[in-house]
């Protein structure tokens with residue numbers, strides 16, 4: 367099997383400095399890290415459990431649980447609910463970004479990454495890009511199920527794609543928050559706890575399930591500024607065939623705020639991580 | 641070495657504390673270019689912390705360092721282009737195969753996808769890992785992991801390679817393989833900074849050795865210089881009768897011109913000796929004096945004995961002890 371290699375074998379693979387290529391550019395390095403995420407999915411397909419089962423569960427549960435009670439019939443409710451469930455599913459899944467990162471840091475592989483001569487945020491950005499594939503998969507499952515349940519967006523297929531892009535942009539931005547938290551918190555349990563604590567109000571005190579007009583005034587205030595509502599509103603506009611420019615713009619504004627706020631803090635924590 | 645422009649590492653007063661706990665308490669190091677420099681120290685001495693600071697993975701709290709002529713505080717990027725680190729704990733992706741790990745790292749170093757695959761293959765072959773190339777790293781043995789980890793550090797040959805305890809936990813054969821790799825690297829011109837808990841390893845591999853304890857360098861020099869400081873080896877004698885201990889110790893003290901090391905075992909007498917001590921006479925003299933000897937050995941000093949000789953007290957497993965600072 368493995369034999370002790372004669373010394374010359376190792377010497378023969380050493381490359382003098384003149385033959386070294388230029389290290390990968392920031393974009394390329396990020397893509398290489400995204401590829402790592404893809405390879406991990408191939409080797410550990412179980413990690414897709416959350417992005418496949420979760421959307422199915424969510425969609426069925428909420429459609430039938432609330433459908434009759436809230437909108438009188440499942441059919442009518444589906445038109446309102448599916449864009450929201452789509453957003454909810456992806457937003458809940460963004461939480462796993464933090465969990466994955468937390469595990470990487472524990473394993474010591476981040477020392478290797480950080481000692482490489484590439485753009486330092488690349489491992490984080492690459493992981494977030496890789497997550498987009500997971501989001502797409504979860505999104506596809508949710509929408510397919512939605513169609514089966516009778517969801518018919520008036521804007522047609524193209525509108526679904528546009529809404530998906532909006533959602534992915536927001537999910538990418540939101541992931542920086544989980545990244546920051548993952549870098550702050552030591553244990554996986556603590557991370558889970560904090561993540562749920564943040565997610566619950568974001569997802570439930572929003573316009574995903576019910577029209578905020580039915581809520582008490584104090585709650586309406588929160589629901590309206592909640593970025594999740596902002597995204598869901600923009601997506602509903604788009605899918606119903608009448609996109610509202612200001613709503614879409616607001617999604618980008620929120621995304622920019624999230625990246626500008628949590629991105630640099632994450633990078634600072636990442637560079638100082640011991 | 642003397643004609644090199646600047647040493648591989650020049651550090652003065654490096655400090656690092658975690659919370660209130662001082663891990664590195666002012667380390668001065670000058671590491672010449674070329675060859676192997678060993679940092680020898682027990683668990684918790686601060687070896688990993690020193691290495692991670694020098695590799696730009698950990699910001700320093702105090703002190704200065706130049707690595708390959710670049711300032712640690714201001715030229716981290718330049719340093720990262722020229723050094724590589726193989727950490728104490730495998731810095732590989734356990735879920736991926738050996739080949740995938742090396743291919744990804746090669747791509748990060750700037751090889752195109754095709755070149756990266758080729759580079760990974762070359763490295764796997766040179767490190768005897770071709771058979772295991774397509775297995776997940778989590779299924780590798782300790783020795784295979786180590787070799788893959790070192791291979792990952794050589795995708796682009798570094799000017800300075802940090803190896804943090806590269807042989808801890810390896811069997812003798814794997815350890816020899818790692819030593820061979822280190823020697824090949826050095827003959828190709830790379831400077832290797834390695835940490836170890838084994839005096840024997842430092843002695844065999846390193847041209848210069850710094851002994852650190854409690855976050856400080858307590859001795860530094862070539863292997864011979866350190867040996868002169870701490871004695872060439874240890875003579876261990878076990879007697880059949882504890883009653884003989886005192887008189888036998890007196891006899892040997894006179895013979896070897898050395899004080900016995902403090903031992904609690906009532907039948908054991910140990911001495912640190914220099915190269916020219918008449919150790920061969922120990923047995924015959926003891927027999928002639930009528931002491932029954934059950935065991936006799938001449939060994940290299942253990943790390944513990946090194947600390948004993950240098951600091952006058954045994955090394956502490958845990959740096960958390962409440963020992964007062966010597967200064």
Ligand SMILES: Nc1ncnc2c1ncn2[C@@H]1O[C@H](COP(=O)(O)OP(=O)(O)OP(=O)(O)O)[C@@H](O)[C@H]1O
Pocket residue numbers: 640658659661662663664681682683684685686687688689690728837959960
């Ligand atoms: N991230 C950290 N947080 C808190 N304390 C730390 C951290 N890293 C190291 N220490 C402490 O600093 C001291 C030096 O640790 P270090 O890991 O540098 O020692 P070492 O010589 O590498 O030991 P070992 O042989 O066990 O690897 C130890 O007391 C350790 O507990």
Ligand SMILES: [Mg+2]
Pocket residue numbers: 687688689728804805
């Ligand atoms: Mg260590």
